[in-house]
Amino acid sequence: MTKAMVLVAERRFELRDIPAPTGPPPGGALLSVEGCGICGSDVEQYEGEVARMGMMTFPCIPGHESIGRIAALDAEAGRRWGLKLGDRVAVHGVTPCGACAGCREGRSCMDAFYYGFRSLDVGSGLWGGFAETMEIAPRTRLYPMSDKLSIEDALLFNPLAAGFDWVFQQADVKLGETVLITGGGQRGLASVIAAKEAGAGRIIITGLGRDAFKLEIAKNLGATDTVIVNIADLREQVNAITGGAGVDKVIETTPLAFAPIADAIALTRPGGTIVLAGLKANKPMPEFPIDTVIQKRLRIVGALSTSDWATKQAIRAIESGRYPLNLLHTHSLPLERAEHAVHLLAGEVEGETPLHISVLPGLKG
Ligand SMILES: [Zn+2]
Numbered sequence: 001m002t003k004a005m006v007l008v009a010e011r012r013f014e015l016r017d018i019p020a021p022t023g024p025p026p027g028g029a030l031l032s033v034e035g036c037g038i039c040g041s042d043v044e045q046y047e048g049e050v051a052r053m054g055m056m057t058f059p060c061i062p063g064h065e066s067i068g069r070i071a072a073l074d075a076e077a078g079r080r081w082g083l084k085l086g087d088r089v090a091v092h093g094v095t096p097c098g099a100c101a102g103c104r105e106g107r108s109c110m111d112a113f114y115y116g117f118r119s120l121d122v123g124s125g126l127w128g129g130f131a132e133t134m135e136i137a138p139r140t141r142l143y144p145m146s147d148k149l150s151i152e153d154a155l156l157f158n159p160l161a162a163g164f165d166w167v168f169q170q171a172d173v174k175l176g177e178t179v180l181i182t183g184g185g186q187r188g189l190a191s192v193i194a195a196k197e198a199g200a201g202r203i204i205i206t207g208l209g210r211d212a213f214k215l216e217i218a219k220n221l222g223a224t225d226t227v228i229v230n231i232a233d234l235r236e237q238v239n240a241i242t243g244g245a246g247v248d249k250v251i252e253t254t255p256l257a258f259a260p261i262a263d264a265i266a267l268t269r270p271g272g273t274i275v276l277a278g279l280k281a282n283k284p285m286p287e288f289p290i291d292t293v294i295q296k297r298l299r300i301v302g303a304l305s306t307s308d309w310a311t312k313q314a315i316r317a318i319e320s321g322r323y324p325l326n327l328l329h330t331h332s333l334p335l336e337r338a339e340h341a342v343h344l345l346a347g348e349v350e351g352e353t354p355l356h357i358s359v360l361p362g363l364k365g
């Protein structure tokens with residue numbers, strides 16, 4: 001038996017004992033889960049939005065940012081992955097099908113399997129990180145992780161990978177460029193680290209007054225300028241910083257807000273790139289300055305999830321020890337308190353200002 005927090009319906013978790021397979025699944029592995037990070041997708045899933053979009057059904061074990069140790073391993077799969085029992089690995093949350101046109105042509109998979117969103121009724125049901133044991137399917141991308149890292153540092157691989165994907169692969173930030181990052185959440189701060197790694201000359205990050213401590217962290221990670229947008233006028237500030245030239249690249253990470261997109265379009269230099277990574281709950285933008293986009297020949301790119309390359313870069317940056325990552329993790333909670341973790345991240349807990357939250361099955365609470 002393995003303990004798991006099962007999301008049985010929207011806003012309803014149940015702690016259950018679930019029979020775990022006794023040996024490795026054919027072509028796969030079993031993972032003894034050490035920890036799982038959470039992000040906005042967990043909140044949307046908890047609120048029932050992901051189910052309403054037809055992308056999952058209840059019941060389901062959430063958790064798509066997992067790290068653990070290999071507890072059972074199919075021999076052939078072990079050779080393919082280059083892994084052995086006891087190895088510590090990070091699990092990529094998205095497993096491509098390997099067969100669709102997207103997979104064959106090296107683009108995004110159209111039929112991928114998402115950890116944390118597959119039904120409990122499929123196979124062992126152990127497809128999420130909110131559990132002591134997780135099943136690892138054959139084509140899963142696994143990344144060895146140093147035993148020396150704290151689990152909290154190690155779990156930053158997921159937000160950091162997003163930062164590397166957006167900054168390097170989507171925005172193509174070059175040495176000396178000026179980057180504006182809107183939003184000081186975990187992914188905004190991850191983008192600061194990635195921009196620093198890319199050699200950006202100026203890294204400007206925005207946040208709200210209540211995020212002041214996050215902007216302080218951003219400075220420690222390499223941001224050169226911070227703007228509190230409900231106090232200062234962002235456009236004035238950025239024009240002052242860039243001498244009116246505008247920024248080369250924008251990484252837009254804020255959830256729900258449209259003003260940062262309008263600001264990004266106004267502040268990006270002609271020919272610059274804007275990466276959109278902050279979802280807006282399916283709402284259309286009321287006024288989109290399309291003529292400005294055309295006149296400035298801007299490139300606007302949508303970014304979701306992260307790539308294999310970016311995940312490897314993120315792990316390399318974590319293992320380098322160059323960044324004070326401990327500043328980013330604010331909460332570690334036992335498995336039994338996974339629901340509280342989601343409430344925390346959703347900003348529903350008075351007096352708490354979470355940044356990165358780890359759910360740790362081994363933690364006693
Ligand atoms: Zn996530």
Ligand SMILES: [Zn+2]
Binds near residue numbers: 098099102109
């Ligand atoms: Zn595919």
